[in-house]
Amino acid sequence: MEESGKNAVVFYGSQTGTAEDYASRIAKEGSSRFGLKTMVADLEDYDYENLDAFPQDKLAVFVLATYGEGEPTDNAVDFYEFIMGDDISFSGGGAAEDRPLANLKYIAFGLGNNTYEHYQALVRRVDAALTKLGAERISAAGEGDDGAGTMEEDFLAWKEPMWTELAAKMNLEEREAVYEPTFGVTEREDLSADTNDVYVGEPNKNHLEGKSKGPYNSHNPYIAPIVESREVFTVKDRNCLHMEIDVSGSNLTYQTGDHIAVWPTNAGKEVDRFLNILGLADRRHMVISVKGLDSTARVPFPTPTTYDAAIRYHMEICGPVSRQFVSALAAFAPDAASKDEMARLGEDKDYFKEKVSNQYLNIAQVLERVSEAKWANIPFSIMIESIQKLQPRYYSISSSSLVQKSKISITAVVEEIRVPGSKPNVVKGVTTNYLLALKQKQHGDEDPDPHGLTYAITGPRNKYDGCHVPVHVRHSNFKLPSDPSKPIIMVGPGSGVAPFRGFVQERAAQAKAGEKVGKTILFYGCRKPSEDFLYRDEWEMYKKALGESFELFTAFSRETDTRVYVQQRLSEQAALVDELLQKKGNFYVCGDASNMARE
DSSP states (O other): TTTOOOOOOEEEOOSSSHHHHHHHHHHHHHHHOOOOOEEHHHHHHHOOGGGOOOOOOSEEEEEEEEETTTTGGGGHHHHHHHTTOTTTOOTTTOEEEEEOTTTTTEEEEEOOOTTTTTTTTTHHHHHHHHHHOOEOOOSSSEEEEEETTHHHHHHHHHHHHHHHHHHHHTTTOOOOOOOOSEEEEEEEOOOOOOSSSSSSOSSSSSHHHTTOOSSBTTTTTTEEEEEEEEEEESSSSEEEEEEEEOTTTTTTTOTTEEEEEOOOOHHHHHHHHHHHHHHHHTTTTTTEEEEESSOOOOSSEEEEEHHHHHHHHHHHHSOOOHHHHHHHHHHGGGSHHHHHHHHHHHHOOHIIIIIIIIITTHHHHHHHHHHHSSOSOOHHHEEEEEEOOOOEEEEEEEOOOOTTTEEEEEEEEEOOOESSSSOEEEOHHHHHHHHHHHHOOOOOOSSOOOGOOOOOOTTTGGGGTTTEEEEEEESOOOOOOSSSTTTTEEEEOOGGGGHHHHHHHHHHHHHHHHOOOOEEEEEESSOOOTTOOHHHHHHHHHHHHHGGEEEEEEEEEESSSSSSOOHHHHTTTHOOOOOOOOHOOEEEOOOOOOTTOOO
């Protein structure tokens, strides 16, 4: 901070990119409104033992997402374990009881989902730990709730009083906010998309040079072959995919219950929409260099690249839109009426909800509806800064590592949200439709277009040809008990049954090998057994292997006039469930966190 002349650092712990986005927004607003010299920092890049040397006249901000069962995000694991450690020690030698962080002034904002048991666990625990170590928090810690769908409004409601308190504490003067680019974007007439050192979607230099090598992780995907793909629904208007991903030779390993991350690309239709509304369609393959105008600014994708590649492979252009972003774009509107409309959307919470949030519009759709004219005045730099990086999507692995250690199964329902109204909108799942296109390609369709969407499924420079998909593995605490004789109770309606297929598959293999396997019961629900009963034949096969140890209780919500759900079946089997819990059985739930899981 001293070397770069900064007086405020915004740390983030992010799994899906949302916390990183909020961290960037805090840094940007602190700079433009209050003249703070801000920088954004990934927690895994910081030496935590130096926190005791943090200057008294500077500020630290912690934007922390809680992941899974109260866990830190991948990039926050080391920081979390350090700050929560029993024998914590800092560079100055002070122990916890010496209050070694007395000079540290900080702000905290947490991201969580109130349908999970350990809601906001990370920010609350870190906040308590920092305070115990002597640090001074400025303003109340904020909490955004994704479960209630209020994350954005929670953030906006929190930040204004936070800025007021911070300004008073640090003697800051507010000024009129003006856009100051973080990145410089230069069009390169001297390069073409065919030039060998131009990135056209490759995630890093090794992939660009065709020398992909591990370790494979959230920064470096493995381009894995899809060895099998099939539909597991038997109806035409809904899709659920089963895929087998081959990771042999990659050194990627998994344990039953882990997650696989799939790196998607944006649909061609949405890439075209984005390019068209910004007036970039005729320059889509123009090579651009992007560099940070500040030594601490990190470009979120490799360059030089093209407009098309940046948008298609690296920018979350179909993601939700914030009021703050809309407000920022008002200054670049093509005419006065559009500027006024953008300003109203940015200022009026209810109007924004009606016109944007409830319609599930992405940013290009918002601009189209405000004005059909080209928004050519919008700097591409503000789009890079304000739109999240396109993130991998995580799926529960639906196979057992004991049974197939080098093949990973995915079970994914292809997502679609239909929004009625005078201007109806149909929102398509970014990754699941991409996977559906890959499945169609594998089954002989030369030009797959699921639901009218097309994808660059052969990847940059055809590096994904032959039905390959970029992936990595994320380890999870959602595990079978180490003792297979321990009973387990699983509740997994719909595609929530995915990890439990892996659990039961593993226990069946253990039973075949002569191990003693405890009572294994599964509550599974779907609409109709003739339409969407996932892995129906397999359960019968596992039953033969496990015998009386395995019981499957089904609930069909559309089979008769009376709708039956897993909650009812669970209630009917209360005595059995209680018996297994008394025997220290494990209870697992995977599915709709907002409704079913809570009940």
